Amino acid sequence: MHPEQEHFAFLAKGEFMLQRSRSSGAFIYYPRVAEPRTGATDLEWVAASGLGTVYSTTVIRQKPPKADYNLALIDLAEGPRMMSRVEGLAPQEVKIGMAVRAKIIREEDKPVIVFEPAI
Amino acid sequence: MPSSRHKPDAFPSGRSAIVGAATFGMGSAPGFNNFDLAAHASIKALAQAGLTAKEVDGLAIVVMDETMSALNFAEYLGIQPRFVDNTRTGGSSFQLHAAAAALALDAGQCDVVLIAYGSDQRSAAGKLISSSRPSPWEAPYKPLRPISSYAMAAARHMHQYGTTKRQLGEVAIAARKWARLNPDATVREELTMEGYLGARMVADPFNVRDCCLVTDGAAAVVMVREELARELNPGAAYVLGAAHETTHREIAQMPDLTVTGTAAAARRAFSQAKVTAKDFDVVELYDAFTINTILFLEDMGFCPRGEGGRFISDGAIAPGGSLPVNTNGGSLSCVHPGMYGLFTMVEAAQQIMGVCGERQVAGVELALSHGNGGELSSEAVLVLGSAAAARSR
Numbered sequence: 001m002h003p004e005q006e007h008f009a010f011l012a013k014g015e016f017m018l019q020r021s022r023s024s025g026a027f028i029y030y031p032r033v034a035e036p037r038t039g040a041t042d043l044e045w046v047a048a049s050g051l052g053t054v055y056s057t058t059v060i061r062q063k064p065p066k067a068d069y070n071l072a073l074i075d076l077a078e079g080p081r082m083m084s085r086v087e088g089l090a091p092q093e094v095k096i097g098m099a100v101r102a103k104i105i106r107e108e109d110k111p112v113i114v115f116e117p118a119i
Numbered sequence: 120m121p122s123s124r125h126k127p128d129a130f131p132s133g134r135s136a137i138v139g140a141a142t143f144g145m146g147s148a149p150g151f152n153n154f155d156l157a158a159h160a161s162i163k164a165l166a167q168a169g170l171t172a173k174e175v176d177g178l179a180i181v182v183m184d185e186t187m188s189a190l191n192f193a194e195y196l197g198i199q200p201r202f203v204d205n206t207r208t209g210g211s212s213f214q215l216h217a218a219a220a221a222l223a224l225d226a227g228q229c230d231v232v233l234i235a236y237g238s239d240q241r242s243a244a245g246k247l248i249s250s251s252r253p254s255p256w257e258a259p260y261k262p263l264r265p266i267s268s269y270a271m272a273a274a275r276h277m278h279q280y281g282t283t284k285r286q287l288g289e290v291a292i293a294a295r296k297w298a299r300l301n302p303d304a305t306v307r308e309e310l311t312m313e314g315y316l317g318a319r320m321v322a323d324p325f326n327v328r329d330c331c332l333v334t335d336g337a338a339a340v341v342m343v344r345e346e347l348a349r350e351l352n353p354g355a356a357y358v359l360g361a362a363h364e365t366t367h368r369e370i371a372q373m374p375d376l377t378v379t380g381t382a383a384a385a386r387r388a389f390s391q392a393k394v395t396a397k398d399f400d401v402v403e404l405y406d407a408f409t410i411n412t413i414l415f416l417e418d419m420g421f422c423p424r425g426e427g428g429r430f431i432s433d434g435a436i437a438p439g440g441s442l443p444v445n446t447n448g449g450s451l452s453c454v455h456p457g458m459y460g461l462f463t464m465v466e467a468a469q470q471i472m473g474v475c476g477e478r479q480v481a482g483v484e485l486a487l488s489h490g491n492g493g494e495l496s497s498e499a500v501l502v503l504g505s506a507a508a509a510r511s512r
Contacts, residue, residue, distance in 0.1 A: 004255060030256045056271035056278075056376055059323040060263050071260055071267050071322075073371055083257050083371040092323065096278045112259045 001043060003031030011111040016048045016102055018078055029080035050102035051077040051118060059091040070094050074115055088116040130218075130362075130391040131225035133509040136348035136355040139164035139341035140468035145454050146305035148335040149242040153182040154195045156237030156337035161196070164339040168351040170231060177202035177229030177342075179216035183238055183250055183457045192235065202229040207250070209492025210405055211363060213461040214499030218361035220342050230343065234464075237337035238456035245333065254369055263322050266330055266408070268370035268494035270322040273410035275376040277324060279425065282413065284324055286428035288315040290409040291328045291451055293437035298448025300438060300478035305334050306452045329409040331455035338461040340468060349506070354472035356486065357509035360392030360502035363490075370494045377425075380498035381418035381489065389419075392502035393512050396420040400483040401470045402442060403463035405491035406449040412436070415489060416444070419500070443480045446470060460490035460499070467503050484508040 003019070007030075010017040019028040021035045022042040034041050052074040061068050070091035074084050084102075086094040100115035141163035144156045151159075157180060165171055178200040180192045189203040202223045204216050213234055220232040249264070262268065276282045291310060298304035310328065318326035348355040364380030367373045389395060396419055406412045413427030421442065422430035436444035445451075447466040450459040467486035469475050485508050490499040504512070 008255075056275040058267050058270040058274060058325075059320075060261070060267060061320045061322065069261070071262055071271070073271060073376075081371050083260050083262065083369070085260050096274065107259065110259065 001033060003033060006045070007031045010045065011104060011113070014104055014111070016050060016104060016113055017045045018048045018076070018080065019043045020046045027076070027078035027080055029076065029082055048102065049077050052100050052102065052115060054086065054094060054096050054098040054100060055081055056096060057086070057094045072115070074100060084113055084115050086115045086117070128387060128391060130360065131221055132359050132391050133357045133504070133512060134345050135221045135224045135342050136345055136357040137340045137464070137468040137503065138343055138348050138352040138355045139167035139170070139339070140356070140465040140472070141167065141339055142303060142454070142462065142465055143337040145303040145336045146334050147241055148239065151239055153184070153237045153239055154192055156239060156335065157182070157192060157235040157339065158195060160237065160337035160339035161233055161235045164341050165233065168341050170341060170351070172196040172198055174231050175233045176200050177220060177223060177232035179204040179213070179220060179232065179234045180236060181205050181207050181212045181458070182236070183240060200229070202232065208365070208497035210407065210458040210460045211490030211492035211497045211499040212458065213464060214361065214488065214490035214501050215363055217340070217342065217358060217464065217501055218363065218499070221358050221361055224342060224344050230347070232342040233339060234342065234461065235337070235339040236458060236461045238458070239335050240457045241333050241335045256371065257369060265494045266325060267322045269408040269410055270325045271370065272376040272414065272495060273324050273408070276410060276413065279377055280428065282428035284316070285312065286413070286432055287324065287329055287409040288312050289432050290406070290412045291315055293431065293434065293440070294406060294445050294449040294451040296437045297446050297478060298452035301448050301453060302476070304448040304453040305332055325408065331407040331450035331459070332452070334454050334456050336454040336456035336462070338465045340461065340464055345509070353506065355506060356468035356471040356503040357506065358501065359394070359504045359509060359512065360388035360390070360500070362387035362391065363497065363499035365497050367496050368493055373495060376495070377414065379414055379418050379495045381415045381500065384498050384500040385419040388500040388502050392504070394485060394502060399485050399487050400443070401446055401467065401480050402444045402487045403447070403467045404445055404449070404489045405459055405463060406445055406451050407455065407459065407491065409451065411491060412444060414495070438478070446475065446478050446480060460492070463490065464488040464501060467501070471503055471505050
């Protein structure tokens with residue numbers, strides 16, 4: 001398994017995939033060759049539910065005309081935490097505890113996982 | 120783990136000491152490179168103990184932009200050390216160096232260890248120089264590293280414990296009050312709560328006054344075994360405990376943004392030194408951001424978990440308060456040349472030596488030097504004590 005390569009290949013096809021250890025059932029993100037702590041290499045790719053909760057959030061302030069933007073840590077429903085941002089509302093309106101859902105957008109010609117409020 | 124694999128912590132408490140501790144080029148020092156600055160600080164620190172470079176046979180140094188820095192600096196000083204360390208954990212590197220130096224000295228691997236740092240980042244770059252590759256898991260989101268990581272720790276602490284923006288401001292104001300007593304501090308103008316609250320926002324909840332300075336500067340300490348320390352400097356600062364803990368590299372992988380590795384490091388270092396939080400006369404923390412001071416005081420047990428914001432309020436850590444914290448003005452107001460860890464060690468040692476002038480805390484027997492590296496990633500605690508404190512343990 002080539003974790004980083006395969007993850008971004010899935011993403012290019014519009015798929016947000018997580019690794020899971022067959023023995024422990026635990027999900028892993030970011031992708032690696034072995035499960036953290038156990039070192040188990042029995043990893044398989046599983047589609048992420050895309051659901052998550054905002055663990056923390058900040059607004060990165062910029063000098064106008066550049067726009068302020070959100071940066072957030074998202075606790076995925078499957079367990080792991082990832083860095084991302086929440087779109088679809090003003091960056092300062094993103095709150096800790098907010099339920100969010102992943103979507104894949106293209107930015108600078110690359111697929112990127114971002115989140116929006118899960119109403 | 121089976122007990123046969125575990126050996127109790129046998130840190131050589133009190134068997135080595137800092138006999139020289141100096142800074143150089145604090146704030147702005149144009150025209151010097153990193154090693155020039157480190158050399159100036161080193162020569163000053165060695166001279167305090169009546170030593171010169173040729174007596175140094177153990178050398179530890181990191182700089183922002185040279186991974187084999189111990190080799191460069193040995194060459195610069197014209198020495199051939201038999202112990203070197205350029206372990207890089209960011210700002211905590213120097214506490215790790217001191218811990219390793221204590222072991223190496225105790226094992227007779229060397230006799231005189233110089234730990235040094237220098238940076239021209241303000242004059243050369245004008246901003247924090249990155250020593251890391253961009254992460255594919257972070258780069259698409261354009262984090263403002265390291266500020267945004269600490270900002271999210273602050274946001275989380277405020278959410279969980281009700282810590283307020285004004286309490287973050289109290290940390291910045293206390294640091295500034297100490298800096299006003301330190302002629303070497305970079306920024307010494309008065310900072311009011313109104314001035315703090317009105318500062319330019321950078322990454323919520325942080326404004327520029329929540330963030331460390333970008334300066335030049337250098338520091339150095341000299342460590343020897345206790346026998347030589349008694350001979351060289353009656354004011355020496357003995358290394359009573361030294362421990363560190365690594366928890367993650369990227370902020371998304373930090374288990375809990377309100378609990379740092381400082382907690383585990385302090386438990387071990389305090390146990391080695393046979394001290395508790397209430398025994399300390401001064402505490403020198405790695406305050407790269409205002410939230411750090413609150414997190415680390417909680418981690419080390421100076422106040423209950425979640426109470427840090429209330430604990431530091433009403434001038435408790437400012438001059439004249441109940442607990443002197445960051446008596447040089449910290450990295451918020453004194454100096455922050457890319458990595459700050461060695462400056463907490465210099466200040467803690469100098470407070471024990473009693474050479475801090477107007478900011479000197481009376482009768483310092485026990486001082487804490489803390490290091491923080493990465494993004495709350497590598498945390499280190501050194502317990503330093505006077506000769507009397509070392510004898511009584």
